Amino acid sequence: MNKIVSKKQLSDNVFQMEVEAALIANERKAGQFIILMIDEALGERIPLTIADADPARGTITLIFQTVGATTLKLSKLNVGDALAAVLGPLGRPTSIRGANGEPAGHVVCVGGGIGVAPMHPIAQALKAAGNKVTIIMGARNKSLFVMEDEMRAIAGDDLILITDDGSSGRKGLVTEPLKELCEAGAVDEVIAIGPPIMMKFVALTTKPYGVKTVASLNTIMIDGTGMCGGCRVSVGGATKFVCVDGPEFDAHQVDWDQMLKRMGAFRPQEAAAKDHVCNLYKGI
Amino acid sequence: MTPKERMAIAPQAMPEQDAQVRAHNMNEVALGYTAEMAKTEASRCLQCPTKPCMQGCPVAIDIPGFLAAAAEGDFATALKIIRKTSLLPAVCGRVCPQEKQCQKFCTMGKVLKDVDKAVAIGRVERFCADLARESGTEEPVTCAPKTGRKVAVIGSGPASITCAADCAKAGHDVTMFEAFHKCGGVLVYGIPEFRLPKSIVRHEVEGLKKLGVTIETNYCVGRTRKVADLIRKDGFDAVFVGTGAGLPKFMDIPGENLNGVFSANEYLTRANLMKAYLEGEADTPFWHGKKVAVLGGGNVAMDASRMALRLGAEKVYLIYRRSLEEMPARKEEVHHAKEEGVDFHLLENAKRILGDDKGFVNGLECLRYELGAPDASGRRSPVPIAGSEFTLDVDTVVVAVGNASNPLIPATTEGLEVNRRGNIVVDPETNMTSIPGVFAGGDIVLGAATVILAMGEGRRAAAGINAYLMKDRS
Ligand SMILES: Cc1cc2nc3c(=O)[nH]c(=O)nc-3n(C[C@H](O)[C@H](O)[C@H](O)COP(=O)(O)OP(=O)(O)OC[C@H]3O[C@@H](n4cnc5c(N)ncnc54)[C@H](O)[C@@H]3O)c2cc1C
Ligand SMILES: Cc1cc2nc3c(=O)[nH]c(=O)nc-3n(C[C@H](O)[C@H](O)[C@H](O)COP(=O)(O)OP(=O)(O)OC[C@H]3O[C@@H](n4cnc5c(N)ncnc54)[C@H](O)[C@@H]3O)c2cc1C
Ligand code: SF4
Ligand code: SF4
Ligand code: FES
Numbered sequence: 001m002n003k004i005v006s007k008k009q010l011s012d013n014v015f016q017m018e019v020e021a022a023l024i025a026n027e028r029k030a031g032q033f034i035i036l037m038i039d040e041a042l043g044e045r046i047p048l049t050i051a052d053a054d055p056a057r058g059t060i061t062l063i064f065q066t067v068g069a070t071t072l073k074l075s076k077l078n079v080g081d082a083l084a085a086v087l088g089p090l091g092r093p094t095s096i097r098g099a100n101g102e103p104a105g106h107v108v109c110v111g112g113g114i115g116v117a118p119m120h121p122i123a124q125a126l127k128a129a130g131n132k133v134t135i136i137m138g139a140r141n142k143s144l145f146v147m148e149d150e151m152r153a154i155a156g157d158d159l160i161l162i163t164d165d166g167s168s169g170r171k172g173l174v175t176e177p178l179k180e181l182c183e184a185g186a187v188d189e190v191i192a193i194g195p196p197i198m199m200k201f202v203a204l205t206t207k208p209y210g211v212k213t214v215a216s217l218n219t220i221m222i223d224g225t226g227m228c229g230g231c232r233v234s235v236g237g238a239t240k241f242v243c244v245d246g247p248e249f250d251a252h253q254v255d256w257d258q259m260l261k262r263m264g265a266f267r268p269q270e271a272a273a274k275d276h277v278c279n280l281y282k283g284i
Numbered sequence: 285m286t287p288k289e290r291m292a293i294a295p296q297a298m299p300e301q302d303a304q305v306r307a308h309n310m311n312e313v314a315l316g317y318t319a320e321m322a323k324t325e326a327s328r329c330l331q332c333p334t335k336p337c338m339q340g341c342p343v344a345i346d347i348p349g350f351l352a353a354a355a356e357g358d359f360a361t362a363l364k365i366i367r368k369t370s371l372l373p374a375v376c377g378r379v380c381p382q383e384k385q386c387q388k389f390c391t392m393g394k395v396l397k398d399v400d401k402a403v404a405i406g407r408v409e410r411f412c413a414d415l416a417r418e419s420g421t422e423e424p425v426t427c428a429p430k431t432g433r434k435v436a437v438i439g440s441g442p443a444s445i446t447c448a449a450d451c452a453k454a455g456h457d458v459t460m461f462e463a464f465h466k467c468g469g470v471l472v473y474g475i476p477e478f479r480l481p482k483s484i485v486r487h488e489v490e491g492l493k494k495l496g497v498t499i500e501t502n503y504c505v506g507r508t509r510k511v512a513d514l515i516r517k518d519g520f521d522a523v524f525v526g527t528g529a530g531l532p533k534f535m536d537i538p539g540e541n542l543n544g545v546f547s548a549n550e551y552l553t554r555a556n557l558m559k560a561y562l563e564g565e566a567d568t569p570f571w572h573g574k575k576v577a578v579l580g581g582g583n584v585a586m587d588a589s590r591m592a593l594r595l596g597a598e599k600v601y602l603i604y605r606r607s608l609e610e611m612p613a614r615k616e617e618v619h620h621a622k623e624e625g626v627d628f629h630l631l632e633n634a635k636r637i638l639g640d641d642k643g644f645v646n647g648l649e650c651l652r653y654e655l656g657a658p659d660a661s662g663r664r665s666p667v668p669i670a671g672s673e674f675t676l677d678v679d680t681v682v683v684a685v686g687n688a689s690n691p692l693i694p695a696t697t698e699g700l701e702v703n704r705r706g707n708i709v710v711d712p713e714t715n716m717t718s719i720p721g722v723f724a725g726g727d728i729v730l731g732a733a734t735v736i737l738a739m740g741e742g743r744r745a746a747a748g749i750n751a752y753l754m755k756d757r758s
Contacts, residue, residue, distance in 0.1 A: 023508050040465045042559055044567035069567055085465045085502040222558070222568075225463050225504055226690060227473075227530035228550035234541060239534065244692065258541055261643030265543040269569035276564075 001082040010146045013066045022058030030121040031094030035224040037085040049118030063117030069273035090224045098129030105188030106132045112194020134158040138174035142167035175205040182209040200256035215251035296325040303623040322411040326354035336389040343369045363412040377410025428455035436520040438505045441469020443726025444526035446742030452495035463504040473557040506696035529687040529727035539637030544645035548588045548684035573680030577601045580684035586617040588682045589626045605633035605666040648676045714748030
C-alpha cells in the first residue's frame with residue numbers, strides 16, 4: 001500500500017500527487033516510470049512517469065491527466081488514501097547528454113500538454129550536466145499548462161510557451177519554434193514528450209536537419225517488465241518493447257503511424273469504461 | 285488381489301463438465317475423482333518391483349508406495365509419501381504431461397497397449413492433495429530452529445514457491461519478491477482458472493506465509509533493487525532467481541503489430557490475472573475477438589484457444605505446422621480443446637497477418653505444410669508446400685509460439701553468466717550461478733519447461749542454499 005501524502009489540482013483535468021514509495025524514490029532516475037493499481041482485485045495497471053522524487057521523505061511525485069476510467073478514479077482519491085500497488089522504477093533512464101560521454105551542448109526539450117511533467121526531471125538533469133536547455137511547452141490553451149514556474153526555473157529566458165489558440169505565449173504549434181531553432185543551426189539534441197501525434201511531427205521537423213531526436217513513448221502497457229509484448233512498437237524496422245527497451249527511442253526510427261494505430265486498439269472499451277465511472281461519480 | 289484381477293478393473297474416467305457448457309464458463313473442466321474412484325484407480329497398480337513409473341517422474345515420487353496407500357483408502361499416508369518429494373501435488377496432478385512422464389512408463393499402459401489406460405497416477409495424486417486441502421487435514425509443517433540467515437527468493441512461480449518453502453523449513457528467514465501484484469507466476473497469469481483453480485495457488489501461497497515467509501509483491505528485482513544490493517545493502521546471505529521464461533516470442537511475419545494481434549502472454553494475462561473476462565467489473569479491457577486464430581501447438585496455445593471460446597469467440601482456429609503426433613501440448617488439453625470446438629488446422633502455418641486501413645486485423649494468410657525428413661530433434665520437420673497459400677477470415681491472432689527467458693535480471697546483474705539463449709547457467713548439483721551465493725532455477729535456467737521440473741529445480745536450489753549457508757557458518 002502506498003499512501004498519498006499530498007494532492008494538488010494543476011488544471012481542469014491535471015492532478016499532482018505525492019505518494020509514499022521509499023525504494024523507488026531512492027532508485028529512480030530521470031525518464032523512468034511506475035505502474036500503479038488503485039485496486040488489486042479488479043483494477044487496471046497504468047503507467048505514469050515519475051515527475052519528481054524526494055528520497056529523504058521517501059515519496060515520488062506523479063502528474064496525470066484524467067483521460068479515462070483509471071485516471072478519473074485516481075483523481076478522486078485524497079490525502080491519506082492509499083494506492084494498492086506501485087511498481088517501479090521501470091524503463092531505462094534517459095541518456096543525459098553531458099553525462100553519457102557526449103559533450104554537453106544545446107538541448108531543446110519539447111513538452112506537449114501533460115508531457116511537460118515527465119520532461120521536468122529530464123530537463124533538470126540536462127541542466128545539471130552542463131547543457132544549455134531550451135524548453136518549448138505547448139498546449140491547446142493557457143489553462144492546460146502545467147509546471148510553468150518549475151520549467152522557467154530551469155530554462156529562464158529560454159522557455160518558449162505556445163498555445164493552439166494564442167491564449168498564452170505564441171499562437172501555433174510546438175514545431176514552429178523548433179524549426180526556427182534548427183534553422184539557426186545551434187541545436188545538438190531534441191527530446192520530445194507529449195501526444196504521439198506531436199512527437200511524430202517533432203521527428204519530421206528535425207529530420208531534415210539531422211538533429212538527434214529522442215521521444216518518450218507512452219504505449220498501452222500491462223506488466224511493464226517485458227512479459228506481455230503489449231507495449232511493442234517498430235523502431236528502425238525491429239520490434240521493441242517500450243517498457244524494457246524504452247521508453248525513449250530515436251524518434252526518426254519510430255514507426256509513428258503504427259504506434260498511433262496501436263494506441264487506439266481498445267478505444268471503444270475505454271470509452272464505455274469511462275462513461276461508467278463518470279456516471280458512478282455523478283451518482284447515476 | 286492378483287495382477288489379473290487388477291488388470292480387469294476398468295480405468296476410472298475423470299468426471300468432467302459437459303463440453304458445450306464448459307466452453308462458456310471459467311469453472312474447472314475436470315471435476316476430480318470421488319474417494320471411491322480414487323481407491324479403485326489406485327487398485328489398478330500392479331506394484332511392479334522395478335517401479336518403472338518412477339523413472340518417468342522428474343521428482344521420483346514413490347508412485348507404487350502412494351498408490352498402495354490410496355488403494356487402501358489411506359489418502360493421508362498417500363499424501364505424506366507424495367509430499368516427501370513433491371511440494372505441489374494439487375498443481376502437478378492437474379498439469380503434468382503425465383502421458384510423457386510417469387504414465388508413459390507404466391506397465392499397465394504397456395500391457396493394455398494404450399498410454400491412456402495406464403494407471404491414472406496424476407489423478408489419484410490430485411485427489412489426495414485436494415482431499416487434504418478441502419477438509420483442512422493437511423499436516424502442519426514445522427520449521428527447524430532459526431539459523432539467522434536471510435534468503436531472498438525472486439519470483440513466485442513453482443520454482444520459487446518450492447525454494448522458499450524448503451528454505452523456510454530449514455530455519456532461514458525468507459523474503460519472496462514478485463513483480464506482479466499476485467503470487468504464483470505462470471500458475472496465476474498463464475494457466476487459466478478452468479484448468480487450475482486460482483484458489484489452489486492462493487492456498488500454496490498462504491502456506492508459505494504460515495511458514496513465516498515474507499512476501500513483497502510489486503517489487504521488480506533489477507529495477508526496484510538490484511540483486512547485488514539485496515546482498516550488499518539489505519543483508520541477504522543468499523538469493524534465488526526464479527524469474528521464469530516470460531519473454532514472448534513472435535513469428536517475425538508481416539502484420540504482427542496490427543491491432544488484434546496478441547502474444548499469448550498478453551491475451552492470457554488480461555483474462556486470468558487482470559480478470560478482464562469479468563466485463564463491467566474489471567477495469568482492464570479485453571478484446572472482443574469473434575474469429576480467432578491461435579498460432580502454436582503447446583499448452584499455451586491450447587489455453588489461449590480455449591480461453592478465446594470462453595471470451596465469446598464464435599470460431600477459433602488452432603494453426604500448427606506439424607501434425608497431431610508432434611504436438612507438444614498435454615494430450616488431455618488437446619482432447620478437451622477439440623471437444624469444446626476448437627478447429628484444428630494441422631500442417632499449416634501463418635505467413636502474413638492482414639489488416640484494414642485503421643490497423644485492425646482482418647485476415648490471416650496461411651501456407652500448407654507437409655512432413656519431411658526427421659530434423660535434429662528427431663521430429664519430422666515441416667516443409668512448406670509452394671503455392672499453397674490461402675486466407676482465413678479472422679479478427680484476432682494470438683501468437684503462442686513459445687517464450688524466451690526474461691533478460692531483466694541478467695541485464696542488471698554484473699557477473700551473472702547466461703548461455704546463448706539467455707538462460708542462467710548453474711551448477712547442476714547445487715543450482716548455484718556464476719556468482720557465489722546467487723542460485724537460480726526453473727524456466728530461467730531450463731528455458732520454457734514444466735511445473736514439475738521448475739519445482740524440482742527449486743528444491744535442488746534450496747538444498748544448495750542450505751549447504752552454502754551452513755558451510756559458510758562453520
Ligand atoms: C511510460 C509511460 C509514461 C506515462 N506517463 C504519464 C504521465 O506522467 N502522466 C499522464 O497523465 N499520463 C502518462 N502516461 C499515459 C497514461 O498511462 C494513460 O493516460 C493512462 O494509462 C490512461 O488510463 P485510463 O484508464 O485513465 O484511460 P483509458 O481508458 O485507458 O484511455 C482513455 C483515452 O486515453 C487514451 N490513452 C490511453 N493511453 C494513453 C496514453 N498512454 N497516452 C495518451 N493517451 C492515452 C486512449 O486512447 C483513450 O482514448 C504514460 C504512459 C506511459 C506508457
Ligand atoms: C499458458 C501456459 C500454460 C502452461 N501449461 C503447463 C502445463 O499444463 N503443464 C506444465 O507442466 N507446465 C505448463 N506451463 C509451463 C509452466 O507453467 C512453467 O514451466 C513454470 O511455471 C515455470 O516456473 P518458474 O517458477 O520457473 O517461473 P514462472 O512460473 O514463470 O514465474 C516467474 C515469476 O517471476 C516473476 N518475475 C520475473 N521477473 C521478476 C523480477 N525481476 N523481479 C521479481 N519478480 C519477477 C514473474 O512475474 C513470475 O511471477 C505452461 C506455461 C504457460 C505460459
Ligand atoms: S509429479 Fe507429475 S510426473 Fe510425478 S507422479 Fe505426479 S503427475 Fe506423475
Ligand atoms: S508402473 Fe504402473 S502399475 Fe507399475 S507400479 Fe508404476 S503405476 Fe503401478
Ligand atoms: S508492458 Fe508488457 S511487455 Fe511491456
